Amino acid sequence: MTPQRMSWGRWPRHEHHVFSLSNRFAPLPVFDSMLPYGNGRSYGDVCQNDGGHLLVTRGLDRFIAFDPASGVLDCEAGVLLSEIIDLVLPRGWFPMVTPGTRFVTIGGAIANDVHGKNHHRAGSFGNHVLDFDLLRSDGSVLRCSRDVNREWFAATVGGLGLTGLILRARIQLRPVPGPWIGGDSLRFGSLNEFFALSTASDAGYEYTVAWIDCAAAGRNLGRGVFMRGNHVPASGWEPNGRSLRMPLTPPLSLINSVSLRLFNQLYFHRPGARLDNAVWHYRPFFYPLDSVLEWNRIYGPKGFFQYQCAVPQQGAEEALTEMLRRIAKSGLGSFLAVLKLFGHVPSQGMLSFPRPGATLALDFPNRGPVTLALLESLDAITRDVGGAVYPAKDARMSSVSFKQYYPAWKEFARYVDPHFSSSFWRRVTEDMK
Amino acid sequence: MRRILVMGATSAIAEATAREFARRGDALLLVGRSAERLRAIADDLKLRGAAMAEFRVLDARDIDAYPGLLDDATRVLGGLDTALIAHGTLSDEVSCQTSVATLLDEFRINALSVMALCTHLANRFEAQNRGVIAVISSVAGDRGRQSNYAYGSAKAAVSAFTSGLRQRLYTKGVRVVTIKPGFVDTPMTASFKKSFLWASPAAVAKTIARAMIRGTPVVYTPWFWCLIMAIIRFIPERVFQRLRL
Numbered sequence: 001m002t003p004q005r006m007s008w009g010r011w012p013r014h015e016h017h018v019f020s021l022s023n024r025f026a027p028l029p030v031f032d033s034m035l036p037y038g039n040g041r042s043y044g045d046v047c048q049n050d051g052g053h054l055l056v057t058r059g060l061d062r063f064i065a066f067d068p069a070s071g072v073l074d075c076e077a078g079v080l081l082s083e084i085i086d087l088v089l090p091r092g093w094f095p096m097v098t099p100g101t102r103f104v105t106i107g108g109a110i111a112n113d114v115h116g117k118n119h120h121r122a123g124s125f126g127n128h129v130l131d132f133d134l135l136r137s138d139g140s141v142l143r144c145s146r147d148v149n150r151e152w153f154a155a156t157v158g159g160l161g162l163t164g165l166i167l168r169a170r171i172q173l174r175p176v177p178g179p180w181i182g183g184d185s186l187r188f189g190s191l192n193e194f195f196a197l198s199t200a201s202d203a204g205y206e207y208t209v210a211w212i213d214c215a216a217a218g219r220n221l222g223r224g225v226f227m228r229g230n231h232v233p234a235s236g237w238e239p240n241g242r243s244l245r246m247p248l249t250p251p252l253s254l255i256n257s258v259s260l261r262l263f264n265q266l267y268f269h270r271p272g273a274r275l276d277n278a279v280w281h282y283r284p285f286f287y288p289l290d291s292v293l294e295w296n297r298i299y300g301p302k303g304f305f306q307y308q309c310a311v312p313q314q315g316a317e318e319a320l321t322e323m324l325r326r327i328a329k330s331g332l333g334s335f336l337a338v339l340k341l342f343g344h345v346p347s348q349g350m351l352s353f354p355r356p357g358a359t360l361a362l363d364f365p366n367r368g369p370v371t372l373a374l375l376e377s378l379d380a381i382t383r384d385v386g387g388a389v390y391p392a393k394d395a396r397m398s399s400v401s402f403k404q405y406y407p408a409w410k411e412f413a414r415y416v417d418p419h420f421s422s423s424f425w426r427r428v429t430e431d432m433k
Numbered sequence: 434m435r436r437i438l439v440m441g442a443t444s445a446i447a448e449a450t451a452r453e454f455a456r457r458g459d460a461l462l463l464v465g466r467s468a469e470r471l472r473a474i475a476d477d478l479k480l481r482g483a484a485m486a487e488f489r490v491l492d493a494r495d496i497d498a499y500p501g502l503l504d505d506a507t508r509v510l511g512g513l514d515t516a517l518i519a520h521g522t523l524s525d526e527v528s529c530q531t532s533v534a535t536l537l538d539e540f541r542i543n544a545l546s547v548m549a550l551c552t553h554l555a556n557r558f559e560a561q562n563r564g565v566i567a568v569i570s571s572v573a574g575d576r577g578r579q580s581n582y583a584y585g586s587a588k589a590a591v592s593a594f595t596s597g598l599r600q601r602l603y604t605k606g607v608r609v610v611t612i613k614p615g616f617v618d619t620p621m622t623a624s625f626k627k628s629f630l631w632a633s634p635a636a637v638a639k640t641i642a643r644a645m646i647r648g649t650p651v652v653y654t655p656w657f658w659c660l661i662m663a664i665i666r667f668i669p670e671r672v673f674q675r676l677r678l
Contacts, residue, residue, distance in 0.1 A: 022445065022620050025469050059445070062477035087480065
């Protein structure tokens with residue numbers, strides 16, 4: 001048993017047996033309870049299997065085929081999105097969908113059906129998966145696509161690694177003129193302005209996202225910075241790609257209500273928050289946090305929670321206003337707060353999170369019961385408006401909430417491999433029997 | 434462009450090192466026991482930039498097949514100037530103590546086959562007045578310890594053999610590189626508990642590729658093993674015999 005292989009939130013901390021995979025032709029090992037573990041970028045306990053085995057997939061990191069004419073890439077499940085970009089971008093291709101970090105495995109991107117700043121155009125990651133091979137504990141390998149084994153495809157996309165081990169996948173990439181993104185950065189003073197900006201921008205811009213000041217209250221409530229962009233041909237100095245690393249875990253969270261207010265004030269008023277016709281390299285545009293490796297240590301030894309919910313457009317402004325009011329009042333938030341409008345492209349998975357409406361994502365340093373109480377009160381709002389919380393970010397939602405957010409869970413449960421499980425799955429289905 | 438033979442190409446260290454050369458556009462011939470795994474690695478190396486990545490299935494115990502293998506490699510690659518010898522097994526010490534047959538078999542895989550292949554390569558590279566022979570030895574070969582002296586003595590033989598070979602070929606323009614990895618997190622060491630001393634195959638591979646390109650005689654990877662082994666070698670035998678290492 002080793003306490004290593006934490007989730008990105010560094011909470012909860014579980015003990016696991018770790019089994020590393022490196023050969024996609026090998027049969028599964030025989031364990032009672034297993035869970036695939038990619039690069040550990042999901043936040044809560046969907047990548048944790050307390051007391052059981054983790055099948056670490058990073059050793060399955062081979063490219064299988066790439067067609068530079070059609071942009072179809074075939075690779076093993078442990079390949080990172082960053083490795084794919086390094087391979088295909090020089091040949092004019094880019095992932096159709098990328099989340100806010102490029103250090104995720106393809107298997108993890110499928111299992112969490114991740115989304116990005118272009119959800120309103122492209123949908124989520126599963127929309128661009130052509131097929132994959134799923135290894136089950138009975139030894140069978142299922143080739144799954146929209147045409148073959150469709151129900152297994154739908155269960156495995158967003159299936160949190162519970163339906164078996166994804167061995168390899170074929171994904172469709174998109175052509176790009178190069179590594180540059182052109183667009184604007186705009187301040188907004190309220191949620192109302194955000195919705196207007198977003199609605200106006202979604203037709204002309206492939207990528208839209210907003211940072212929101214979760215410490216702002218009163219007349220500043222809902223203020224933030226809106227970014228929008230498109231792939232553009234340009235030339236310039238590529239950033240050197242070197243990263244800083246958070247060298248240690250501080251004994252206390254460095255994020256508190258004082259540092260948060262100060263940071264957010266500076267971030268909102270910095271000159272770079274207002275830019276017209278800016279050109280960004282894709283790395284700072286998509287992955288600002290990837291430039292500091294292990295930044296998650298900043299929250300100290302108790303880790304942090306992330307809360308990401310999606311609420312239907314109807315009533316979104318009222319629901320988000322109430323959430324922001326509660327968060328600002330609590331002083332428990334962090335500067336990492338993101339707001340985006342999802343589009344209408346249907347997600348492919350039974351348990352996929354993206355759905356039409358607005359999505360809000362925030363970090364919360366773990367301060368124990370007060371943090372949990374705040375998050376539960378946010379869940380009450382999400383439940384009331386018929387929204388959902390993202391399992392990939394969750395370490396605490398109740399079984400009742402989960403079942404309301406994901407009514408397809410019962411049907412999904414039929415596809416869970418009898419030898420696969422996770423701490424998350426046991427937590428949200430504990431009263432199933 | 435280098436024309437490289439990789440022996441034991443499905444090992445994690447060999448595969449990671451092959452990627453370093455693929456990135457530089459070199460041509461590779463991979464040798465191992467599993468055709469499907471070799472094919473998967475070759476496909477990957479081609480996509481990563483290798484000018485060529487072919488494979489041959491051969492058990493390293495089949496020492497008589499080496500001359501034919503080298504002829505084949507020279508033909509396929511259009512020449513041969515670099516070899517990475519990375520095959521081997523991590524012998525189970527207890528089995529080697531209870532079975533002499535196992536001990537001899539392990540020695541054949543980890544020492545004799547390596548020395549035989551080095552000899553064939555040396556004679557060919559000497560004749561063409563250039564080449565690099567890189568051999569994965571181990572820090573375990575620096576001093577015999579009760580926990581793995583069967584494996585360690587085989588690696589000690591490889592280290593001593595390559596040291597002599599290096600002297601012999603120095604004036605002929607051929608470089609011999611002895612690589613001594615410490616703890617590397619690979620399938621071979623999957624059952625060990627990992628600590629801060631453990632390195633990834635990718636990190637070790639970068640050091641190995643650099644040493645092969647520069648012709649560095651002996652390289653410890655990660656580098657701090659040089660210090661650790663200096664201390665271990667320095668302990669007098671009178672004291673060492675009482676230790677449980």
